[in-house]
Amino acid sequence: MGNVLIFAEHQGGHFPKTTLTAIHAGLDLAKKRGASAIAVVTGDAPESAAAEIAKYGVAKVIALAHPALKNYLADAHAQALAALARKESAEFVIATATAMGKDLFPRLAARLGAPMASEITSINDDHTFVRPMYAGNAMATVELDGPIKVLTVRGTAFDAAKPGDSAAPVEKQSAEIDAGALKMEFVSFNATKSDRPQLTEARIIVSGGRGLKSGENFKTVLEPLVDEMGAAMGASRAAVDAGFVPNDLQVGQTGKVVAPELYIAVGISGAIQHLAGMKDSKVICAINKDEEAPIFAVADYGLVADLFKAVPEMAEEIKKLKHS
């Protein structure tokens, strides 16, 4: 039985919740297969990050080091992970479908000549997987053939792995990379500056849609409520298309898939592609002036109202509640 190799994506040594869900899914898969789960952490000096993830229940952590792995680039990472997967006799290679996972894993699959299932939401006992298609309007059960199989998991579909008392051994390895074949160059990263929680980590998300009418209104009308609630801010594709907010706030089929405790949709009609990104939220609440809006069909609590009046009022009510 081959091993399960989990790609543990880190952000400067910190492991976001999305990585812990890949660990959880990898552990689950290894258990069902009677196999060992191995985590791999990449970088130019990934040892301390590797030691951090060793507490999360895997059998071994590999700190895969190479100067070309300092800044993430798909070609170097695909080379390094493909070589490692073969060396460690991996039957499955798994990561979460973050921007990095989505960029890297298909390239890795092609390098391994392996089939890949994207954004799986469950692992069946018979070694088939379930994944959404058609914006989540169909759930496909898929089977993968071949000695190595590549998977990304949907971050909202699995719990985060929890740290235990003991730590797995960390093994440092030098990545096998043919530097002459590398053709990509990292230039810069412009981080979106925000003190708010990330969309994929937040307990509460307040999202705005076309109903907000302008980027300015996101700032003056929506943001006070977002911050009063300590929430992350999201947006519908329509709001992104209209240029109100940047694309990394987009919740939906082609943006981020989220499942917070509370999702508040403001001025969002509820197009299929938006629902695909948030319908697994625990509690959904919608504020929209159109009582026929499809968003109300999935909302636990709906308020038919003019958002420009209701949202500031809600921020006030939240403030009162916090002080009571």
Add this chain to the structure above:
Amino acid sequence: MKILVPIKRVPDPATTIRVMPDGSGIATDNVKWVINPFCEIAIEEALRIKEKQTGEVVLVTIGQSTWQEQLRTGLAMGADRAILVKTDAALDSLAIARILAKIAGDEKPELIILGKQAIDDDSNQVGQMLAEMLGWPQATFASKVEIAADKTSVTREIDGGLETIAFKLPGVITTDLRLNEPRYASLPGIMKARKKELKEVAADSLGIDLAPKLKIKTLAAPPKRQAGRKVASVQELVAVLHTEAKVI
């Protein structure tokens, strides 16, 4: 510059998708078929690059005869010629990427632009697989593309911000939503498109292993979420979120 743009035919994004009762697929009666929205953005980007520096935009798709419709639409937008790789088989992403790698080997484009994701399978795989098979650099989820002779730089929309990467052509770029606003086909464009070359190639004739390694065994409708109730005021909303749902 020669630019290859692989495109896919998908159900109109506004279509309500229904799974067949036997789980064999989706109901396709009354479905309107269109070019995948991200592929339209890819065609538009290729046309803009061509308009700036001359060259040729070649479309390619892999499917049945009816997929000609989407190629004609792309030609009407302004692409120069099109290739239909004909097959009735259900192919997985690896097979699609292998076919495209073969076409790229024959056509020798300097750039391949394609959509980041098709909105039917939602796999987001083919561009990256194709780049690896060709040994080319890749820039996925592009929101800005700057082509230059010595260096092409691409801004990518990733978690937490914008990343810029650079490479020397040839390369593969996949499009994100905000790269551009695709044009509509004009009437003269539609007339001209009828006379443009549309070549058909049988997928079986390419000598590629097309047997799928990823098989869809069955499709099921997702669990339905029940609508809740309407509340009358902001005060009531905050109260129920606090006392009933206990989420604030």
